[in-house]
Amino acid sequence: xxxxxxxxxxxxxxxxxxxxxxxxxxxxxxxxxxxxxxxxxxxxxxxxxxxxxxxxxxxxxxxxxxxxxxxxxxxxxxxxxxxxxxxxxxxx
Ligand SMILES: [Zn+2]
Numbered sequence: 001x002x003x004x005x006x007x008x009x010x011x012x013x014x015x016x017x018x019x020x021x022x023x024x025x026x027x028x029x030x031x032x033x034x035x036x037x038x039x040x041x042x043x044x045x046x047x048x049x050x051x052x053x054x055x056x057x058x059x060x061x062x063x064x065x066x067x068x069x070x071x072x073x074x075x076x077x078x079x080x081x082x083x084x085x086x087x088x089x090x091x092x
Contacts, residue, residue, distance in 0.1 A: 019044075019072040019081065028053075028081065030072055032064035042069050044077040053080040 021030055024044065031045040031052055042064040043052035051057050054076035072078055 018075070019078050021070045021072065024072075024081070030064045030069060031058055031062050032069070032074075033060035034063045036074075037063045037067050037069060039073070040069075040071060041073040042071065043074045044072055044081050053077040 024030070028044050028046050030042045032042040036042050043054060043056060045052045045058060052074070054074055
């Protein structure tokens with residue numbers, strides 16, 4: 001008892017890796033400073049919010065947009081965004 005859910009959790013974990021820019025909806029955009037461009041750790045932000053989805057204050061210029069990055073490398077932001085998408089499916 002209790003193990004039936006394990007494969008479900010596992011499949012959710014392996015699903016969360018990274019995302020590409022085209023997978024974002026109109027409300028969200030990529031954000032990152034120079035360090036994120038170099039580290040390939042671009043974040044996701046919702047328009048109108050002062051922090052990224054992983055809670056990082058957006059104080060610098062958006063170098064991710066300036067450099068035209070396509071790859072979203074912050075695992076926390078990707079996880080938060082995918083959770084949002086999952087919640088949408090439940091609500092619909
Ligand atoms: Zn992030």
